[in-house]
Structures are given as C-alpha cells and as structure tokens.
Amino acid sequence: MNLEVLWTNFLSQIKEELSSLSYDTWFSETKLIDFKDGSAKVLVPMSIYKKHLKDNYYDLIKTNLDKVTNSDTTISFVTEDEVNIEKEEEKESKIAVESIPKDNNKYKFNSNLKDEYTFDNFVVGESNKFAHAAAVSVAENPGKMYNPLFLYGNSGLGKTHLMHAIGNYIVNNSNKKVLYVTSEQFINDFVKMNRKSKGENNFDDMEFFKEKYRDIDVLMIDDIQYLGNATKSQQEFFHTFNTLFSDSKQIIVSSDRSPNDLKLMEDRLKTRFAWGLSVNINPTDVELRKKILKRKIIAFKAPLDVPDDVIDYIAENAGSDVRHLEGAITRLYAYSAIMGSKSITLNLALDALKDLLDNGTYEQNDIQRIQKIVAEEFQISVEDIRSKKRSANISNPRQIAMYLCRKCTGESFPKIGTEFGGKDHSTVMHSCDKIAHEVEVNKDLAKIIDKLTEKIG
Ligand code: ADP
Ligand code: MG
Numbered sequence: 418m419n420l421e422v423l424w425t426n427f428l429s430q431i432k433e434e435l436s437s438l439s440y441d442t443w444f445s446e447t448k449l450i451d452f453k454d455g456s457a458k459v460l461v462p463m464s465i466y467k468k469h470l471k472d473n474y475y476d477l478i479k480t481n482l483d484k485v486t487n488s489d490t491t492i493s494f495v496t497e498d499e500v501n502i503e504k505e506e507e508k509e510s511k512i513a514v515e516s517i518p519k520d521n522n523k524y525k526f527n528s529n530l531k532d533e534y535t536f537d538n539f540v541v542g543e544s545n546k547f548a549h550a551a552a553v554s555v556a557e558n559p560g561k562m563y564n565p566l567f568l569y570g571n572s573g574l575g576k577t578h579l580m581h582a583i584g585n586y587i588v589n590n591s592n593k594k595v596l597y598v599t600s601e602q603f604i605n606d607f608v609k610m611n612r613k614s615k616g617e618n619n620f621d622d623m624e625f626f627k628e629k630y631r632d633i634d635v636l637m638i639d640d641i642q643y644l645g646n647a648t649k650s651q652q653e654f655f656h657t658f659n660t661l662f663s664d665s666k667q668i669i670v671s672s673d674r675s676p677n678d679l680k681l682m683e684d685r686l687k688t689r690f691a692w693g694l695s696v697n698i699n700p701t702d703v704e705l706r707k708k709i710l711k712r713k714i715i716a717f718k719a720p721l722d723v724p725d726d727v728i729d730y731i732a733e734n735a736g737s738d739v740r741h742l743e744g745a746i747t748r749l750y751a752y753s754a755i756m757g758s759k760s761i762t763l764n765l766a767l768d769a770l771k772d773l774l775d776n777g778t779y780e781q782n783d784i785q786r787i788q789k790i791v792a793e794e795f796q797i798s799v800e801d802i803r804s805k806k807r808s809a810n811i812s813n814p815r816q817i818a819m820y821l822c823r824k825c826t827g828e829s830f831p832k833i834g835t836e837f838g839g840k841d842h843s844t845v846m847h848s849c850d851k852i853a854h855e856v857e858v859n860k861d862l863a864k865i866i867d868k869l870t871e872k873i874g
Contacts, residue, residue: 534581542705570698573738645681700737
C-alpha cells in the first residue's frame with residue numbers, strides 16, 4: 418500500500434477517537450514517510466511532538482496502525498531536520514562506497530607525465546651536460562645508479578623538462594610505474610588524507626595515499642623547496658622516501674637550490690638527499706642559448722627563417738632562463754606576422770623585442786641584476802662576468818660583483834657560485850674576503866663599491 422493512502426486511512430480512524438483539538442494539534446501535520454517490516458517512521462513538525470505522541474498516544478497509534486496495516490507495528494517519530502541529517506549521512510556513505518576504489522588497480526593510475534618533454538628535444542651544452550648525463554643514466558638504470566637524484570638550479574633551466582624526460586624514457590622502455598608530482602600536489606594529497614582521518618574511518622584515503630605513493634617504481638617530486646613550510650608533509654615524505662628507498666625504488670627530486678641551502682628542510686631529509694647524487698644545472702651560456710633557439714625555431718615550423726645575427730642578438734640579451742628564449746621567438750613571429758614582414762631582420766627583431774629586452778623583464782633575480790650593474794660599470798659583458806676568464810680587467814669586476822652579491826643579497830656562497838657560471842663556493846668566499854679586505858685600504862675601490870651599492874639599492 419502506498420504510504421500516503423495508508424496514513425490517510427490511519428488518520429481517518431484515529432480522528433474518530435480523539436477530540437478535534439487533540440487531533441488537529443497532534444496529528445493533522447504528521448506524515449508517514451517509511452514503512453518497512455512493521456516499522457513505521459512518522460514525520461512530525463517539531464521535537465516536542467515526538468515526546469508528546471510517544472508518551473500519550475503510542476498505544477492508540479499502534480492499535481490503529483496494526484489494524485490498518487494488518488501487522489504488529491513499531492513506531493518511531495522524526496523531525497524534518499533529522500530526516501535531512503539522515504539523508505546527508507546516506508549520501509556520504511554512498512559517496513564513500515562509490516569512491517572506494519575497485520580492487521587491484523584501485524584507481525586509474527596517472528603518472529602525470531608530459532609527452533612533450535623528452536631527451537630528444539633537450540638541448541645539451543656545457544652548463545647542463547652533467548645534469549643531462551645523470552638524468553640519462555638514471556633513466557637507463559632506475560633505482561640502481563644514483564638514488565636519489567637531486568636536480569637543482571634556477572628557474573627555467575630545464576629541471577622539470579629533464580624529470581619528465583626521465584619518466585617518459587622509463588615508461589617507454591619498461592613496465593615500471595612512474596609518478597611525477599609537484600610538491601604542491603604531494604602536500605594536497607597528504608592534507609586530504611589527514612583531514613579525513615580526523616573524522617571517522619578514513620581507511621580508504623590512507624590506502625589511496627599509500628597506494629599512490631608507495632606502489633610505484635619511480636617517484637619524482639618537483640620543486641621540493643615548497644615542502645619547506647609544510648612540516649607534516651615533510652615527515653610523510655620522509656616515510657615515503659624510506660619505504661621506496663629500501664625497496665630500491667628510484668627517487669628524483671628537484672629544487673631551486675642545493676640540499677644544503679634548503680633552510681626549512683629537516684636535517685634527516687637533507688641527509689637522505691646526500692645519499693645519492695646532487696647535480697646542479699648551471700645558468701645557460703650564450704652558446705647553449707643559440708643552440709636552443711635554433712632548435713625552438715625549427716620546432717616552431719614558421720615559414721620565415723631567423724638569421725644568425727638575430728639569434729645572436731637574442732642569445733646575448735635574453736638572460737639565462739630558457740623560457741625567455743621561447744617567449745622571444747613567439748613574440749618575434751607574432752610581430753612579423755602582424756607587421757606582414759616578408760623576412761625577419763635584426764631591425765625587425767630589435768623592434769619586436771625592444772620592450773622585453775630593455776626594461777629588465779629578463780633579469781630574474783638580484784644576483785643577475787647585480788652582475789649587470791657591475792658589468793656596465795666596468796664596460797664588460799655579463800657573459801664575461803660569469804665566465805672563467807682570468808684577465809684582470811674581467812676577474813676584478815667579477816670579484817667585486819661576487820662581493821656585492823654576498824653583501825646585498827645575503828645569498829649563500831654556493832648559490833652565488835652557481836650564478837657565476839658554476840664556480841666553487843670557496844672561490845666566491847675567497848673573492849668576498851679579498852674585496853672586503855681591499856675596501857679597507859683602497860679609497861678608490863671603496864668609492865666604487867659605495868656607488869654600486871647605491872645603484873643596486
Ligand atoms: P625549470 O623546471 O628548471 O624551471 P623547465 O624544465 O620548466 O625549467 O624549462 C622551462 C622551459 O624551457 C621548458 O619549456 C623547457 O622545455 C625549456 N628548456 C629548458 N632547458 C632546455 C634545454 N636544454 N633544451 C630545450 N628546452 C629547454
Ligand atoms: Mg620546474
């Protein structure tokens with residue numbers, strides 16, 4: 418029988434036995450919302466009805482309901498709010514059930530790898546030769562050669578590209594399971610699991626996390642410096658690291674600075690990083706930039722050629738971040754298309770890239786800015802400042818620049834060394850000491866330093 422019909426029958430019976438006041442007050446707004454196996458659930462307008470009906474009318478209700486339904490009934494009373502809560506709970510448990518991943522291969526595994534980053538399209542030069550070689554050897558022998566592999570260097574030098582290249586290589590040449598995540602994704606996954614665990618049973622979320630991060634052969638975490646502020650996530654990463662490492666699973670980590678310069682990282686993690694191989698990707702030099710530009714131009718498949726003097730111009734002025742090279746090429750082609758140019762010339766390039774190259778868009782950090790200021794002062798090129806050239810007219814300004822970088826930015830010696838074409842930290846330290854000493858005795862030098870310091874601001 419339909420619930421509504423059933424309840425109408427019931428009400429018409431009970432109405433006969435009650436005063437109209439009692440009936441109107443206590444029964445007119447009730448509703449049968451569930452009836453199963455003799456259990457009736459009756460919706461009432463407010464909590465107070467529940468108690469009143471139970472204490473005063475239970476027997477009467479039962480007798481009449483038994484009659485109407487021809488069964489031995491039990492009755493419960495609920496309010497609208499309680500029904501809503503029940504519904505929510507039901508929905509949640511349904512979602513939980515639905516989100517319980519199916520057995521084995523519980524969720525669709527996503528390695529997060531980008532196909533377009535491969536070893537094939539990674540251009541190798543002096544500054545990234547070592548990092549490239551280490552990456553290839555890890556790709557060929559995951560978990561065996563260098564574990565963990567720690568890649569570090571400034572933004573835009575190809576760390577992410579190399580990680581994906583390693584992952585793509587492994588996936589294409591074995592049936593190993595590779596997972597690439599940014600440290601942000603790792604933190605999100607961890608927080609999600611943790612938040613749920615404060616509530617009820619989150620067994621499934623924990624399983625999910627464990628399966629995602631432990632049931633793999635290669636784990637890559639990009640930009641791990643961002644884990645610095647997330648203490649709990651670091652701890653979890655430590656456990657993940659240990660589990661994978663003891664199973665000889667490959668771990669690859671990238672960062673914008675060396676393990677030692679990760680100030681907010683737990684020491685025990687830094688120690689782990691030191692177990693494997695740390696490789697520095699140095700800022701690109703002009704030669705590498707030219708090579709990369711030529712490759713990007715080919716990949717662009719644009720109808721117009723870019724002459725060598727334009728490539729030289731961009732390579733010499735665009736700074737070391739490879740993204741800027743890509744940006745310059747895109748802009749150059751866009752500009753030539755808009756202008757309807759039939760060929761690309763140096764003049765066109767100067768116009769197209771003027772804003773970008775002149776206004777310092779391409780200076781990425783303070784060290785590079787200081788290098789530029791010092792280079793201008795001594796009328797040498799920034800390339801020279803970063804080079805290994807030993808002639809006094811270049812090495813003196815270089816030492817001054819190192820000194821100023823240390824003084825004005827407080828960056829670590831290794832970090833400054835990296836920016837100066839990959840010099841050893843002891844070289845930087847020596848230069849800083851030397852200039853600091855000379856400033857004390859050489860008034861002219863002191864004046865120059867003051868002037869430069871003011872310019873740096
Ligand atoms: P990072 O992770 O170090 O900040 P990315 O790997 O994201 O740098 O590189 C930035 C861009 O420059 C990407 O599009 C990448 O493909 C490109 N790139 C960097 N280094 C090279 C290289 N040696 N050869 C070709 N492309 C490169
Ligand atoms: Mg990156």
